[in-house]
Amino acid sequence: GVSQDIDHILEIQSALAVDLGGTNLRVSIVSKAGEIMHMMSKPTPSDNTARMESLLTLLVDASQIATKLNCRVLGVGVSTGGRVNPHEGLVMHSTKSLEGWSAIDLRTPISSALHLPVWVDNDGNCAALGERKFGHGKGKEDFLAIATGTGIGGGLVLNGRLVHGSNFCAAELGHIAVSIDGPACMCGSSGCVEAYSSGLALMREAKKLHQAGELIVDGMKIDTNEIISAKHLIQAAKLGNKKAEKIIHLGGEALGTAVISILHLLNPTLVVLCGVLAPTYVDIVRETIENKALPSARGVKVQVSLLKEPALMGAASLVLEYATRRIY
Amino acid sequence: GVSQDIDHILEIQSALAVDLGGTNLRVSIVSKAGEIMHMMSKPTPSDNTARMESLLTLLVDASQIATKLNCRVLGVGVSTGGRVNPHEGLVMHSTKSLEGWSAIDLRTPISSALHLPVWVDNDGNCAALGERKFGHGKGKEDFLAIATGTGIGGGLVLNGRLVHGSNFCAAELGHIAVSIDGPACMCGSSGCVEAYSSGLALMREAKKLHQAGELIVDGMKIDTNEIISAKHLIQAAKLGNKKAEKIIHLGGEALGTAVISILHLLNPTLVVLCGVLAPTYVDIVRETIENKALPSARGVKVQVSLLKEPALMGAASLVLEYATRRIY
Numbered sequence A, B: 001g002v003s004q005d006i007d008h009i010l011e012i013q014s015a016l017a018v019d020l021g022g023t024n025l026r027v028s029i030v031s032k033a034g035e036i037m038h039m040m041s042k043p044t045p046s047d048n049t050a051r052m053e054s055l056l057t058l059l060v061d062a063s064q065i066a067t068k069l070n071c072r073v074l075g076v077g078v079s080t081g082g083r084v085n086p087h088e089g090l091v092m093h094s095t096k097s098l099e100g101w102s103a104i105d106l107r108t109p110i111s112s113a114l115h116l117p118v119w120v121d122n123d124g125n126c127a128a129l130g131e132r133k134f135g136h137g138k139g140k141e142d143f144l145a146i147a148t149g150t151g152i153g154g155g156l157v158l159n160g161r162l163v164h165g166s167n168f169c170a171a172e173l174g175h176i177a178v179s180i181d182g183p184a185c186m187c188g189s190s191g192c193v194e195a196y197s198s199g200l201a202l203m204r205e206a207k208k209l210h211q212a213g214e215l216i217v218d219g220m221k222i223d224t225n226e227i228i229s230a231k232h233l234i235q236a237a238k239l240g241n242k243k244a245e246k247i248i249h250l251g252g253e254a255l256g257t258a259v260i261s262i263l264h265l266l267n268p269t270l271v272v273l274c275g276v277l278a279p280t281y282v283d284i285v286r287e288t289i290e291n292k293a294l295p296s297a298r299g300v301k302v303q304v305s306l307l308k309e310p311a312l313m314g315a316a317s318l319v320l321e322y323a324t325r326r327i328y
């Protein structure tokens, strides 16, 4: 009838986008225009079977909600922690925040359950893709996205294409070395930028400071059962705690130092800082570049992402870009 | 006549290849097969006018010798220190070792004097091109060449093409940061790999050691008027000087640390170490990668260049590759 035809005309081309992190598993419906139409979230289960079950359940639910919202789902895009083979839709290996999440074929079970094409990439790469489709990276041929959060990740676009590397571990930005010695990193090495600049690194330092009774300053209140985190360190620094300020400055300087190495290696025009720590670090990163990069590399633009969810947007863009091109 | 025809048949397609470094200015005739048919060398004059005159004189001489050697010169390829715009054949800016060598159009005067097409690129990039045409990089899509010498330079091949960067300062490998603080570098920054691993850095440390009376060990003899250099440090280390050994190890570790950052950023399959310090550093670089790179990045091959003159060979390859393709 007439109303059905109108429904069809009003259908919104959409993607189911998954963000699979160490803390939360989130599934959303993202429209072609980049609008998050619906979002569901669960704590990430700690074993693989439960993780996969939760993921499939959320996706099936999301797909039903999509129908109700008159969204036509073109496919599923997954952003996940870990090293990913995007050709095969496979998580090859993960770090400790996603324990056991290795050699996991995501494409086959999702595709079987939903009868939709499935794309998978790592969260840092997805952040770069999100920036390219909806953010500062639009129309840019060469840029770098840095994802700050619990860890440090990122993605690199060169000549308009994501660089995956010979065995899919390019843009492992968190493990760019900024010190020959330096603090131990979760990866087993030491002196990685992640060991200075990540949320976990700041948490580690915040805890040390708190144990020494040097974290809390006037205007701060921490409950006894509260878990000390990067958030408290940032708050303390803002309230004038010089030691907290110094730790954050070192984190930003380490990130800036890693960025300089990238500038000197690839000389891109743009670096986009994403994630919760981006506003904290951006000025220190700019200052470090100004002080220490080669004059010819200083022209780079460093911008804070304007996207609320770059990785999720990137996961959606995997679908929205590829599904409409009919390239699987 | 008959002899002329035979001459023509026996003509060797060749390039005039220039290597313009801080110490020596060298011009050679390189055959298509990669043989150095003739080589001329002069100390590099310290002012621009004299430099250009010497260069043109040597090139005119070389071109006459080429005729005598029955070499048909297809063009001139120049490897020079400094940042280069290869599209315009222009040296944009140089470091202190080629003082004043900035905003120098090399293509126009050479092309006018010799009536030949002219290609120019920076020495690190030329080393990578030399490896690609005649060395370990043959047939490789993604690899990195590191040039060790007075400074540290290099070139990066991705998807079969040299990466020049948005304003021609990609692969400024010497100024990859390996320390947030670290020793001062000639570029004005600090903690650059060049400040640890270059010939100049080793020279600086050798002089310090010598002044403290701790350089010379049994089996070594240094004349009073001899200039202390990296060579002496390496000799001392080989003869069991533990302090010299430690300095060299730190140099190698710093270079390995820079390589790890590159592996984690780009995940190439091959790194070629070129230049005089390559044999000294190769094992330490491999060991550093083994100890500190992500497991997924450790598979990279690190090889010492087998070419005597990678940069010169790369300068020749600019001619031999492009002239026969008729792309200017």
Ligand SMILES: [Ca+2]
Residues within 6 Å of the ligand: A122, A123, A124, A125, A153, A154, A155, A170, A171, A172, A173
């Ligand atoms: Ca990545």
Ligand SMILES: [Ca+2]
Residues within 6 Å of the ligand: B122, B123, B124, B125, B153, B154, B155, B170, B171, B172, B173
């Ligand atoms: Ca270079």
Ligand SMILES: [Zn+2]
Residues within 6 Å of the ligand: A174, A175, A185, A186, A187, A188, A189, A190, A192, A194
């Ligand atoms: Zn690490």
Ligand SMILES: [Zn+2]
Residues within 6 Å of the ligand: B174, B175, B185, B186, B187, B188, B189, B190, B192, B194
């Ligand atoms: Zn430097």
